[in-house]
Amino acid sequence: QVRPVSAAPEKITEKVAESIKEAQETCADDPASGECVAAWDGVEELSAAASHARDKKKGSDPLEEFCKDNMETDECRTYED
Amino acid sequence: MAICTVYTTPSLNSTCSISTTSKTQLGFHQKQVVFYSSGKKTSKRGSNTTSPYVITCSTTVGDSKTVVIGLAADSGCGKSTFMRRLTSVFGGAAEPPKGGNPDSNTLISDTTTVICLDDYHSLDRTGRKQKGVTALDPRANDFDLMYEQVKAIKDGIPVEKPIYNHVTGLLDPPELIKPPKILVIEGLHPMFDSRVRDLLDFSIYLDISNEVKFAWKIQRDMAERGHSLESIKASIEARKPDFDAYIDPQKQYADAVIEVLPTQLIPDDNEGKILRVRLIMKEGVEFFNPVYLFDEGSTVSWIPCGRKLTCSYPGIKFYYGPDTYFGHEVSVLEMDGQFDRLDELIYVESHLSNISTKFYGEVTQQMLKHADFPGSSNGTGLFQTIVGLKIRDLYEQLISTKAKTPVEATKA
Numbered sequence: 002q003v004r005p006v007s008a009a010p011e012k013i014t015e016k017v018a019e020s021i022k023e024a025q026e027t028c029a030d031d032p033a034s035g036e037c038v039a040a041w042d043g044v045e046e047l048s049a050a051a052s053h054a055r056d057k058k059k060g061s062d063p064l065e066e067f068c069k070d071n072m073e074t075d076e077c078r079t080y081e082d
Numbered sequence: 083m084a085i086c087t088v089y090t091t092p093s094l095n096s097t098c099s100i101s102t103t104s105k106t107q108l109g110f111h112q113k114q115v116v117f118y119s120s121g122k123k124t125s126k127r128g129s130n131t132t133s134p135y136v137i138t139c140s141t142t143v144g145d146s147k148t149v150v151i152g153l154a155a156d157s158g159c160g161k162s163t164f165m166r167r168l169t170s171v172f173g174g175a176a177e178p179p180k181g182g183n184p185d186s187n188t189l190i191s192d193t194t195t196v197i198c199l200d201d202y203h204s205l206d207r208t209g210r211k212q213k214g215v216t217a218l219d220p221r222a223n224d225f226d227l228m229y230e231q232v233k234a235i236k237d238g239i240p241v242e243k244p245i246y247n248h249v250t251g252l253l254d255p256p257e258l259i260k261p262p263k264i265l266v267i268e269g270l271h272p273m274f275d276s277r278v279r280d281l282l283d284f285s286i287y288l289d290i291s292n293e294v295k296f297a298w299k300i301q302r303d304m305a306e307r308g309h310s311l312e313s314i315k316a317s318i319e320a321r322k323p324d325f326d327a328y329i330d331p332q333k334q335y336a337d338a339v340i341e342v343l344p345t346q347l348i349p350d351d352n353e354g355k356i357l358r359v360r361l362i363m364k365e366g367v368e369f370f371n372p373v374y375l376f377d378e379g380s381t382v383s384w385i386p387c388g389r390k391l392t393c394s395y396p397g398i399k400f401y402y403g404p405d406t407y408f409g410h411e412v413s414v415l416e417m418d419g420q421f422d423r424l425d426e427l428i429y430v431e432s433h434l435s436n437i438s439t440k441f442y443g444e445v446t447q448q449m450l451k452h453a454d455f456p457g458s459s460n461g462t463g464l465f466q467t468i469v470g471l472k473i474r475d476l477y478e479q480l481i482s483t484k485a486k487t488p489v490e491a492t493k494a
Binding site: 036 | 210248299306317321
C-alpha cells in the first residue's frame with residue numbers, strides 16, 4: 002500500500018504563479034468585482050500553503066528523516082541509559 | 083478517580099455488579115450503561131415488569147469536558163507559530179494525525195488538538211470564485227456545522243470533521259476528531275458566530291497592523307515565483323474590505339489581544355523587523371489574571387537596557403498600564419524593540435508578575451527551546467509564550483473547580 006504524500010512545494014509554487022496570472026487577468030476586466038476579489042483571495046491562500054510547505058521542508062533534518070524509518074541502524078540507535 | 087452516579091427507579095432486590103474501567107485515555111470520557119433486570123425474577127410485589135438502572139460514569143470528572151480555546155488571526159499572521167509555542171507549553175510535539183490525509187490541517191499532541199476553521203468552508207475555491215466571495219465572507223463558511231461539531235467535542239463526543247485542502251482548494255473526505263483535553267480552534271472566524279463564541283473558554287486575537295502585515299507578506303512571498311510587490315499589494319488590498327467587515331470586529335470579544343505594530347524607537351521605520359508588540363488583557367475574566375510589571379494597576383514605562391541587559395540600537399522599552407478597549411477594562415503590557423541575547427530575557431522575566439510559571443525562568447526556558455521560531459527575539463514570541471502559560475493556568479483551574487463539584491459536573 003502506498004502512503005499518500007502531501008503536495009511538494011514545487012508543485013504549489015507552480016500553482017501560485019498560475020493563480021497570480023489568473024487574478025491579474027480577471028481583474029483586468031473589472032477591478033472591483035467579486036470575482037477579482039475572490040481570485041486574489043485564492044492567491045493568498047496558495048501563497049500561505051506554499052510558505053507552510055517550505056517551512057515543513059526546511060525544518061526537516063535529513064538524518065532525522067532517515068531515522069524515522071530506520072530506527073535500528075547504527076547511526077540512529079539511541080538508548081535511554 | 084472514577085465517579086459514578088447511580089439512579090435507580092423502584093428499588094429491586096436483585097444484585098448487579100458494576101465494574102468501571104479507570105482508563106483516562108483521550109476520547110474515553112463518558113459512558114452510559116443501562117441495566118435492565120428482567121421482571122421474571124419474582125419480585126415480592128410482582129407488579130414491576132422491567133426496572134432500569136441508569137448508571138452514568140465519568141472517569142476523572144475534570145476529563146469529562148474539553149476546554150475550548152479560540153485563536154483568531156488573518157492568514158499569514160503567525161497562527162501556526164503561536165500554535166507551536168502553545169502546544170509546547172503543554173509538553174509534547176503537535177503532529178498531524180497519523181496515516182490520514184497528508185493535507186489535513188489538524189495538529190494533535192498528548193493534551194491538545196488544534197483544528198483549523200478553514201475546514202468549515204461551505205464553498206470550495208472554485209465555488210467562491212463563481213459566487214465572487216472570499217474565504218473571509220461568512221457566506222463561504224458553515225457556522226451551523228462548526229457550532230454543532232465544537233459543541234459535540236466539548237461534550238466529549240467524537241466527530242467526523244471535513245478537511246479543506248489548501249493545496250487543491252477542495253473539500254476532502256472527513257477525518258475523525260476525538261475529544262482532547264484542550265481543543266484549540268484557529269482560523270478567521272472563531273468568534274464570529276455567537277453560538278460558537280459562547281462555547282469558548284478563552285479567546286485570543288492576533289492583531290497585525292497593516293504596515294507589519296505588508297512587510298511580513300513581502301518576506302514570505304517575494305521569493306515565490308510569480309509574485310511581485312504589485313501582486314502582494316493587490317492581494318492585501320483586495321481582501322481588506324472583507325477583513326475589516328468580518329474578521330477585525332472579532333477582537334472586541336477576545337480575552338487577550340496581541341497587537342503587532344511598527345516600532346516607535348526608530349522614526350519612520352518600514353522594515354517591519356523591529357516591532358512594538360502589545361498584549362491587551364481583559365480584566366475580570368474568570369481564571370485569568372493579567373500579567374503586570376512592577377506594580378499592578380500603575381502606569382509604568384521601563385527601559386531595562388543598562389548594566390544588566392545588553393541592548394544594541396535601538397534598545398528595548400517596556401510599558402505597562404490600565405486602559406479601556408472596546409468599552410472593556412483592560413491591562414496593557416507592551417514591549418518595543420528586540421533582545422540581542424535570549425538568555426538575558428530572564429532579567430525581564432524576573433520583573434514580571436502573574437505570569438503563571440511553575441518555576442523561576444520558565445518563560446525564558448520556553449523561549450530558548452524555540453529560538454528558531456519567528457518572533458523569538460521580540461515581543462511576539464514573549465507574549466505568545468506568556469499567553470500559553472496563562473492558558474495552562476486557566477485549564478488547570480477549570481479542571482480543579484470541576485473536580486470540587488463532581489455532582490454538578492456529572493449532571494451537566
